[in-house]
Amino acid sequence: MTLSALPCPNRLIRLILAGRTRVRSLRLGMRATLRGARPDDLRRRLDDARSGRVVALSHCLLNENVRHLGGATRPGALDELVDAVQGASVGICQLPCPEQQAWGGVLKRRVLRAYGSDRQGLGRVRRLLTPLFLAYTRWRYRQLAHRVAAELADDRGSGHRVVGIVGVDGSPSCGVQRSLDIDRAVGALASCDPVATDAAAFNERIVLGSFVRGQGLFISALSHQLRRRRLPVPLCAHDLAGELGGQRGVDAALQRALVR
Numbered sequence: 001m002t003l004s005a006l007p008c009p010n011r012l013i014r015l016i017l018a019g020r021t022r023v024r025s026l027r028l029g030m031r032a033t034l035r036g037a038r039p040d041d042l043r044r045r046l047d048d049a050r051s052g053r054v055v056a057l058s059h060c061l062l063n064e065n066v067r068h069l070g071g072a073t074r075p076g077a078l079d080e081l082v083d084a085v086q087g088a089s090v091g092i093c094q095l096p097c098p099e100q101q102a103w104g105g106v107l108k109r110r111v112l113r114a115y116g117s118d119r120q121g122l123g124r125v126r127r128l129l130t131p132l133f134l135a136y137t138r139w140r141y142r143q144l145a146h147r148v149a150a151e152l153a154d155d156r157g158s159g160h161r162v163v164g165i166v167g168v169d170g171s172p173s174c175g176v177q178r179s180l181d182i183d184r185a186v187g188a189l190a191s192c193d194p195v196a197t198d199a200a201a202f203n204e205r206i207v208l209g210s211f212v213r214g215q216g217l218f219i220s221a222l223s224h225q226l227r228r229r230r231l232p233v234p235l236c237a238h239d240l241a242g243e244l245g246g247q248r249g250v251d252a253a254l255q256r257a258l259v260r
Helices: 009-036 039-045 079-087 098-102 123-157 182-191 199-210 217-228 240-244 252-259
Strands: 053-057 091-094 161-169 178-180 211-213 235-239
Touching (some): 053 079, 053 123, 079 252, 098 123, 123 161, 123 182, 182 199, 235 252
Antiparallel strands (some): 178 211
């Protein structure tokens, strides 16, 4: 290419400035397009039947197949609870089962090993391992609570209202006002006779006999995560003792939360 074929400096400057103006126009156009596609705008344009209200239910309230052996009173979900939530036009968020996650799956196989262990002369080993088991449980529950709190925060950030979290009073993990003394329960579990124990005797001695006041380990960890995120969510409780005794019903605090 000869020097005469090159654009003159003035023309070169005009081409550069024109290119910059075009790029700037494209950027402004993209910004305008993005502003037009904001979630709030899209939500108004694509309005549908969702209520924008959700409740988080403990896993076993929708699937009793994950309960401790002998603790399921229904083939599946608590129908009266599901009916109350659906009747209030509230969506359901099923919380993960923390014990399933930390204690060895649906059957909690790590806990099953303790059945009758004291009768086999393993009491000293069991007492040494229980503090380590509890430390591991708290660590896993903190991780799980962090994930659940993030999901609930996402619901709120999406414009939904989390009307409540429903735990299970009497659960060592999901208790709200009453929990289970794990050390006492494991001790009773270890001393029982696996051959002679039936579901009724197991629940009476090991579950109901180990109730204590206070939150379960997972609900406590979740409450901490919600406070860190400044996400106030009412805590309600399903009564495990009442369910095991044959009662049916929905917690009064949950009923109030559903209609707000």
